[in-house]
Amino acid sequence: AMIGFRPETVVVGEGPVAARxxxxxxxxxxxxxxxxxxxxxxxRRIVAKAAAPFAGSPDDxxxxxxxxxxxxxxxxxxxxxxxxx
Numbered sequence: 001a002m003i004g005f006r007p008e009t010v011v012v013g014e015g016p017v018a019a020r021x022x023x024x025x026x027x028x029x030x031x032x033x034x035x036x037x038x039x040x041x042x043x044r045r046i047v048a049k050a051a052a053p054f055a056g057s058p059d060d061x062x063x064x065x066x067x068x069x070x071x072x073x074x075x076x077x078x079x080x081x082x083x084x085x
Contacts, residue, residue, distance in 0.1 A: 004071040007032060009085075010048035012056065015065025019046065021056050028052060035064065 012019075012033055022045075023034040031054040035046045048064070056062060072081045 002073040002075065004073060005066060005069070007047045007049035009066050009068040009070060010035075010046060011065045011067055012048050012050055012054075012062050015063045017064040019062050019064050021058055021060045021062060023058060024054055024056060026052060026054065035062070037064070 010033075012035070017037055019035040019037045021033060022036055025032040025034070029052055031050045031052050033048040033050050033054060033056065035048060037044050037046060046064070066085055069082050069084050072083060074080075
């Protein structure tokens with residue numbers, strides 16, 4: 001199965017998932033935070049949308065959690081299920 005979610009679903013600064021900031025893209029009223037997590041020995045990239053000003057910097061270690069709706073895709077059965085967190 002594969003999990004999909006939008007950048008506004010990712011909360012940076014608290015949660016069970018360890019991550020490292022790669023880039024912070026400051027857009028004035030908001031920021032996109034590009035992150036890397038380790039998933040079963042492989043590096044996975046995640047994008048979070050955060051309110052400005054965002055205090056984190058590249059190479060900072062942070063914690064993540066998901067809030068809102070995530071989508072679970074089952075490619076074998078070609079189905080999608082949405083789950084509200």
